[in-house]
Amino acid sequence: RANISHSDPELADLFSKESARLNEGLELIASENVASPAVLSALSSVLSNKYAEGYPGRRYYGGCEFNDKVEQIAIDRVKKIYGAEHANVQPHSGAQANQAVFLAFLKPGETFLGMNLSHGGHLTHGSPVNISGMYYKAESYGVNAQGFIDYEEVAQKARECKPKIIIAGASAYSRTIDFAKFREIADEVGAYLMVDMAHIAGLVAGGQHLSPVPFADFVTTTTHKTLRGPRGGVILCKEKYAKAIDKAVFPGLQGGPLMHVIGAKAVSFGEALQPSFRNYAEQIVINARVLAETLLANSVSLVSGGTDNHLILIDLKDSPLSGKDAEERLAQIELTVNKNSVPNDPRKPMVTSGIRIGTPAVTTRGLVAADMKVLGEAIAMALKNDDSLLQKAKEKVVSLCKKYPLYDGALHNSGY
Numbered sequence: 001r002a003n004i005s006h007s008d009p010e011l012a013d014l015f016s017k018e019s020a021r022l023n024e025g026l027e028l029i030a031s032e033n034v035a036s037p038a039v040l041s042a043l044s045s046v047l048s049n050k051y052a053e054g055y056p057g058r059r060y061y062g063g064c065e066f067n068d069k070v071e072q073i074a075i076d077r078v079k080k081i082y083g084a085e086h087a088n089v090q091p092h093s094g095a096q097a098n099q100a101v102f103l104a105f106l107k108p109g110e111t112f113l114g115m116n117l118s119h120g121g122h123l124t125h126g127s128p129v130n131i132s133g134m135y136y137k138a139e140s141y142g143v144n145a146q147g148f149i150d151y152e153e154v155a156q157k158a159r160e161c162k163p164k165i166i167i168a169g170a171s172a173y174s175r176t177i178d179f180a181k182f183r184e185i186a187d188e189v190g191a192y193l194m195v196d197m198a199h200i201a202g203l204v205a206g207g208q209h210l211s212p213v214p215f216a217d218f219v220t221t222t223t224h225k226t227l228r229g230p231r232g233g234v235i236l237c238k239e240k241y242a243k244a245i246d247k248a249v250f251p252g253l254q255g256g257p258l259m260h261v262i263g264a265k266a267v268s269f270g271e272a273l274q275p276s277f278r279n280y281a282e283q284i285v286i287n288a289r290v291l292a293e294t295l296l297a298n299s300v301s302l303v304s305g306g307t308d309n310h311l312i313l314i315d316l317k318d319s320p321l322s323g324k325d326a327e328e329r330l331a332q333i334e335l336t337v338n339k340n341s342v343p344n345d346p347r348k349p350m351v352t353s354g355i356r357i358g359t360p361a362v363t364t365r366g367l368v369a370a371d372m373k374v375l376g377e378a379i380a381m382a383l384k385n386d387d388s389l390l391q392k393a394k395e396k397v398v399s400l401c402k403k404y405p406l407y408d409g410a411l412h413n414s415g416y
């Protein structure tokens with residue numbers, strides 16, 4: 001296998017530094033994970049060379065016999081994980097999976113209803129700076145004063161704006177989403193129900209969150225968050241929508257599929273079908289709960305007062321530290337997080353009053369409940385706005401990093 005350190009030392013050095021960064025700190029960004037060596041290996045495979053426009057058995061290029069089989073395995077495995085009728089594994093990303101559903105079922109100017117970005121929704125659910133908010137009429141719902149989705153408000157908004165599609169799903173929501181309620185509301189107003197399960201896809205696969213598949217017309221997801229695959233997107237839908245969805249992805253939105261990514265998706269779906277993945281998903285949720293309890297016990301406020309899933313949203317509205325300050329302080333103790341707006345945030349989007357934390361990556365790394373207590377104490381110390389506590393907090397984090405070397409040190413030591 002070619003070694004980049006010989007052919008391109010400048011880049012090899014940066015790859016190596018990134019590997020060291022990951023190993024020497026803890027990754028708490030809720031949308032990130034640590035893909036397996038097998039997934040990384042598939043990503044660097046010869047499948048990257050192939051043009052395979054079309055779908056298995058119906059390609060616009062020759063030489064696709066093995067790529068056809070790979071894509072079919074990816075499709076079959078993801079259908080099995082979720083009990084879905086149809087799957088399209090070609091979207092290059094979560095954003096493109098969402099766009100494909102819009103392209104198939106919404107005409108420019110038509111109305112859809114999604115969760116407000118500042119209340120935890122995603123950019124692609126109607127933000128004015130995203131194509132979803134530019135080309136379509138985006139209406140939004142949010143959370144109540146306690147930080148929970150207000151289903152009565154969703155129903156009220158739906159009755160008022162009569163959306164063609166209702167989107168359930170979020171990027172910064174720490175509570176279970178009731179897809180049955182969303183289905184009821186969609187049925188009442190005659191809307192399609194689209195669920196963007198990107199954040200919770202691994203929890204659904206591992207039986208730790210209600211599945212949206214029986215309730216939704218279309219389910220979109222990314223494959224790289226809790227599901228722990230390569231970066232990419234997938235669409236699941238009822239058979240009756242299969243043709244429209246496939247046409248929207250290709251030729252509607254994309255050209256050639258990224259076959260190496262589809263190969264890596266297939267590998268990760270195989271991993272998600274193993275019994276051990278259920279234990280992993282369960283541990284993600286346990287770790288988030290213990291971390292939330294530790295933060296609360298150390299006087300750190302949380303939006304909604306806790307978590308049901310992999311994610312925690314720290315509420316800094318009453319703190320002298322902004323989300324931006326807190327992100328920088330946590331970086332000083334080797335924790336990677338992202339600042340995040342909280343509902344009714346008084347600070348600007350580039351400053352914010354929140355920190356979003358997730359447990360998928362540290363759970364992959366091996367951390368368990370007892371470690372979450374150490375981690376929670378370190379975070380609480382760093383958020384006390386007292387610089388004399390930072391060194392002690394950092395020592396706690398460093399001890400956890402040493403206890404759980406990333407990839408058992410294998411990739412790091414090989415200068416990946």
Ligand code: PLP
Nearest residue numbers: 031093094095122170171198222
């Ligand atoms: N949908 C949700 C709910 C997300 O959280 C994200 C990413 O954070 C996306 C879609 C977009 O995924 P991508 O970054 O792959 O386009």
